[in-house]
Amino acid sequence: MTEARRAGVRRRPRQSDIARMAGVSQATVSLILRGTPAGMALARETRQRVLRAAEDLGYVPDPVATRLASASNAMLGLYTFSTTFPTDVAHSYYPILVGVEEEAAAQGQDLILFTGSARAAARADDPAAVRRVRAADGCLFFGRHVPDEPIRRLVEDGFPFVYIGRRDEPGIPYVGADYVSASAQVVARLAALGHREIRYLREHDQAPASADREEGVVRGARTSGIDPSRLVVRTDGSDLDDLLRRWLEEGVTAVVVEQTDTGAALDGLGAAVDRAGLRCPRDLSLALLGASTGTRGHAPGGGAAYGGFDVPMRAMGRDAVRLLLELIAGAHGEPPRRLLPCEPVEGGTVAAPRTRDT
Amino acid sequence: MTEARRAGVRRRPRQSDIARMAGVSQATVSLILRGTPAGMALARETRQRVLRAAEDLGYVPDPVATRLASASNAMLGLYTFSTTFPTDVAHSYYPILVGVEEEAAAQGQDLILFTGSARAAARADDPAAVRRVRAADGCLFFGRHVPDEPIRRLVEDGFPFVYIGRRDEPGIPYVGADYVSASAQVVARLAALGHREIRYLREHDQAPASADREEGVVRGARTSGIDPSRLVVRTDGSDLDDLLRRWLEEGVTAVVVEQTDTGAALDGLGAAVDRAGLRCPRDLSLALLGASTGTRGHAPGGGAAYGGFDVPMRAMGRDAVRLLLELIAGAHGEPPRRLLPCEPVEGGTVAAPRTRDT
DNA sequence: ATGTTTCGTTAATACGTATTAGAACCTTGA
DNA sequence: TCAAGGTTCTAATACGTATTAACGAAACAT
Numbered sequence: 001m002t003e004a005r006r007a008g009v010r011r012r013p014r015q016s017d018i019a020r021m022a023g024v025s026q027a028t029v030s031l032i033l034r035g036t037p038a039g040m041a042l043a044r045e046t047r048q049r050v051l052r053a054a055e056d057l058g059y060v061p062d063p064v065a066t067r068l069a070s071a072s073n074a075m076l077g078l079y080t081f082s083t084t085f086p087t088d089v090a091h092s093y094y095p096i097l098v099g100v101e102e103e104a105a106a107q108g109q110d111l112i113l114f115t116g117s118a119r120a121a122a123r124a125d126d127p128a129a130v131r132r133v134r135a136a137d138g139c140l141f142f143g144r145h146v147p148d149e150p151i152r153r154l155v156e157d158g159f160p161f162v163y164i165g166r167r168d169e170p171g172i173p174y175v176g177a178d179y180v181s182a183s184a185q186v187v188a189r190l191a192a193l194g195h196r197e198i199r200y201l202r203e204h205d206q207a208p209a210s211a212d213r214e215e216g217v218v219r220g221a222r223t224s225g226i227d228p229s230r231l232v233v234r235t236d237g238s239d240l241d242d243l244l245r246r247w248l249e250e251g252v253t254a255v256v257v258e259q260t261d262t263g264a265a266l267d268g269l270g271a272a273v274d275r276a277g278l279r280c281p282r283d284l285s286l287a288l289l290g291a292s293t294g295t296r297g298h299a300p301g302g303g304a305a306y307g308g309f310d311v312p313m314r315a316m317g318r319d320a321v322r323l324l325l326e327l328i329a330g331a332h333g334e335p336p337r338r339l340l341p342c343e344p345v346e347g348g349t350v351a352a353p354r355t356r357d358t
Numbered sequence: 359m360t361e362a363r364r365a366g367v368r369r370r371p372r373q374s375d376i377a378r379m380a381g382v383s384q385a386t387v388s389l390i391l392r393g394t395p396a397g398m399a400l401a402r403e404t405r406q407r408v409l410r411a412a413e414d415l416g417y418v419p420d421p422v423a424t425r426l427a428s429a430s431n432a433m434l435g436l437y438t439f440s441t442t443f444p445t446d447v448a449h450s451y452y453p454i455l456v457g458v459e460e461e462a463a464a465q466g467q468d469l470i471l472f473t474g475s476a477r478a479a480a481r482a483d484d485p486a487a488v489r490r491v492r493a494a495d496g497c498l499f500f501g502r503h504v505p506d507e508p509i510r511r512l513v514e515d516g517f518p519f520v521y522i523g524r525r526d527e528p529g530i531p532y533v534g535a536d537y538v539s540a541s542a543q544v545v546a547r548l549a550a551l552g553h554r555e556i557r558y559l560r561e562h563d564q565a566p567a568s569a570d571r572e573e574g575v576v577r578g579a580r581t582s583g584i585d586p587s588r589l590v591v592r593t594d595g596s597d598l599d600d601l602l603r604r605w606l607e608e609g610v611t612a613v614v615v616e617q618t619d620t621g622a623a624l625d626g627l628g629a630a631v632d633r634a635g636l637r638c639p640r641d642l643s644l645a646l647l648g649a650s651t652g653t654r655g656h657a658p659g660g661g662a663a664y665g666g667f668d669v670p671m672r673a674m675g676r677d678a679v680r681l682l683l684e685l686i687a688g689a690h691g692e693p694p695r696r697l698l699p700c701e702p703v704e705g706g707t708v709a710a711p712r713t714r715d716t
Numbered sequence: 717a718t719g720t721t722t723c724g725t726t727a728a729t730a731c732g733t734a735t736t737a738g739a740a741c742c743t744t745g746a
Numbered sequence: 747t748c749a750a751g752g753t754t755c756t757a758a759t760a761c762g763t764a765t766t767a768a769c770g771a772a773a774c775a776t
Binding site: 372373374384385387388389392394396419420422423424425426427428 | 731732733734735736
Binding site: 014015016026027029030031034036038061062064065066067068069070 | 761762763764765766
């Protein structure tokens, strides 16, 4: 029994109220209000009586009941596996949210942010909590680290969802960014400027996004005739001072860093460069793989904008919503996958190396 | 019949599946899974069989069904009457969203953004569409212009909601900002600096936020012994050049503007000041009533930050969520209302007037 | 006069869970 | 042996809408 009823407040009208008022059955009311073919075929006079009654009572369908009765409810979910939800402007994933919200609104879809669930799930270490997303017609996911099992179950169940970011597992629809080409291009550009000793600093963990960048960096090096054997270096953000010193001794003139949600690699390196008193690009060229448009940070030792490429996050958000709606509409077949190109960015941290004066 | 079932995919488990597996009734399953007193009182052996079966099947309750059966579903709604939803950083209401999201997540609540509905409702000019918010346990509203009727109905129905921004209507719970005191303070400060001819430029429409600022401005003037008769001026953003010229002829040395979601008054005045070739605060002091922390713009004719006061939007968002949860929990009585103080801001656009050299 | 359509409407049921009254069975005490 | 009381579970129903099979009445054809 609802609060309202107990308090004796006038209960909100339902179809059965309309039915009683118009002297028809509840089923008739439903048919007419939904405007189905069957409903339209009814006697004009009956239709008008019902519509009139609905109007008088101020009837509005209960979205919950509508949904339960197995229609859709025009709600899309958004679930993130990051530790923090990207409402904060400083968050590197923030533009994704903007894109998603934009497109969803344009399509008349409401958006459920499963941040409460996600946080509770993280606290309780409960991977099954992801299933709560079923409250929506379909769901978008993102985050670097995703528990496999719950996702697999959603696939099995045929629940429509789209992952934002490339995924290796087959059968998972996604909208990603083409990190491979973009990263290769960045390295090729550095090589064209004359850099021969380059390093790629990546996060220590496993994530498709990092793997793709690594692949692109290596490919770019090979294409430019650079030996990739000492190219890739992993970090958890510590001991970067040592690393940086060693690099300089080895004659490194350019470093490529990846940008992730934590920003561990980037922040660590930036601090190390500052501590070493280096200036970019005078002493070292610095390229950033994947800052998002608008949230691009400023580089150490000078404060210029980073060179590298931008991830089209906003566009990814929008595309993901479109894809999801197609899935929900039942356009099956191959799981849809899309890779968006990244925009190269000229930045003040990239220049030709100083001529060696050893 | 759902997509999944038609396709022959294994359907997601429900309580009746667990019941069959454990050899009990659906009701028993519900009692045990909910952990109600009645459920806890059941035989230990039965409980374990049921819990085991639920685990094996990977059961997760359907939030829609849960909700229909009149429990809660840990989802709060957010509905805005603005034309655009404030996901965009440039939007002046953006910090509210951040605050709401933050607190909701902290409380383990998911958030439904009713932006699709709101936009569809605006297009179709359908005030009744607001009722869609009933899909949530409760809802937050904000926006300058709110259709009265649907809100009144929600009150009647006893649906829990909180308005963000002060409301005149009795019976509506809100979290607002104390524009009156803050505006009075701003005017008092101008007067203390020596300004005698001051104007308050407000939007042309009716909104409690504007009315409050006007009240504060007038009160501040009175307190400082300034004649309020020519103080208040309304604008729709046009003809500001003329207005500005007249003001200068009248000896005006300070202008107070209100900041709203459209920013019509502020933008218009800023442009007019630029066109007139004036510099702030040299030629004119300019105070802003209600920029939000972090989105503060830069003033014309110089580019300094505006002086005036800040609206604690983020805090309002957080407080609104807390209030809403109290309402949902059933803490009735007087509808809760709260006014948050606004932080005064020293800005580069406010200074003592030049000594008159007529 | 008897079957056949067509029209307008409804009864019945599904959706998945929550809740309450009470059934079935067992134990205990006289 | 029977009543009283306790334990453990279930039948029934509610929540509000969507959907489908089918029914009565009327019109039409044979």
